[in-house]
Amino acid sequence: MKFPRTILASGIALAAVAALSACGSGTTTTTTTATTAPAAGGEYGKSGKGGAIMKTAVGRTIKMGAMNGSGQNGTATIVTKGTGIMVTVTVSNEPKGASEPAHIHAGTCAKLNPAPWKPLSNVVNGVSTTTVPGVTTAQLTGKTKYAINVHKSAAQITVYVSCGGI
Numbered sequence: 660m661k662f663p664r665t666i667l668a669s670g671i672a673l674a675a676v677a678a679l680s681a682c683g684s685g686t687t688t689t690t691t692t693a694t695t696a697p698a699a700g701g702e703y704g705k706s707g708k709g710g711a712i713m714k715t716a717v718g719r720t721i722k723m724g725a726m727n728g729s730g731q732n733g734t735a736t737i738v739t740k741g742t743g744i745m746v747t748v749t750v751s752n753e754p755k756g757a758s759e760p761a762h763i764h765a766g767t768c769a770k771l772n773p774a775p776w777k778p779l780s781n782v783v784n785g786v787s788t789t790t791v792p793g794v795t796t797a798q799l800t801g802k803t804k805y806a807i808n809v810h811k812s813a814a815q816i817t818v819y820v821s822c823g824g825i
Contacts, residue, residue: 718736718737718738718739718796719736719737719738719796719799719800719825720734720735720736721734721735721736721737721807721823721824721825722734722823723735723748723749723750723807723809723821723822723823724768724821724822724823725752725820725821726768726819726820726821726822727811727818727819727820729752729811729820729821730751730752731750731751731752731753731809731820731821732750732751732752732821733748733749733750733751733785733821734748734749734823735747735748735749735807735823737796737799737825738796739795739796740790741790741792742792742793743790743791743792743793743794743795744790744791744794744795744796744799745788745789745790745791746763746779746787746788746789746790746791746807747786747787747788747789748761748779748782748786748787748788748807748809748821749785749786750782750785750809750820750821751785753782753784753785757782757783757812758781758782758783758812758813759781759782759783759809759810759811759812759820760778760781760782760809760810760812760813760816761778761779761780761781761782761787761789761807761808761809761810762775762776762777762778762779762807762808762810763775763776763777763779763791763799763805763806763807763808763825764776764805764806764807764808765803765804765805766804766805766806767804767806767824768806768808768822768823768824771806771808771819771822773817776805777791777794779791779807782809787809799825800825804824804825805824805825806822806823806824806825807822807823807825808821808822809821809822
């Protein structure tokens with residue numbers, strides 16, 4: 660018996676969700692779709708290509724691309740929390756003992772407004788988690804473009820080490 664592809668695909672997806680739910684691991688299953696991709700080699704140089712964005716049922720995951728030869732790739736996750744958002748930035752290859760300022764800036768990785776729009780907690784040991792009150796995911800994905808940017812240090816604030824377009 661032949662099944663139309665959409666019915667077969669729907670059945671497989673439902674079976675996968677049921678199987679994952681039954682294991683009781685506490686993991687939230689979401690569907691993700693990449694809408695953009697990083698520049699060749701995963702490095703975001705001066706061309707500043709935006710990061711890959713994955714929309715999920717619970718928020719957004721943004722690919723953070725290394726800048727200025729830092730090798731600091733990673734992700735940023737934005738989820739609604741109360742009347743604001745929670746932003747978690749995770750990067751690899753952060754220098755040991757570093758404390759790197761992070762912000763949401765208006766603009767794109769290629770053309771960033773250097774004045775931070777919203778401050779985030781510094782990235783320490785590769786991670787920053789910040790609750791930003793009064794901001795919505797809809798606001799971040801509206802007409803104005805925004806990017807999450809990680810800076811080398813407070814002393815070298817103009818040196819960007821990682822960026823992801825929201």
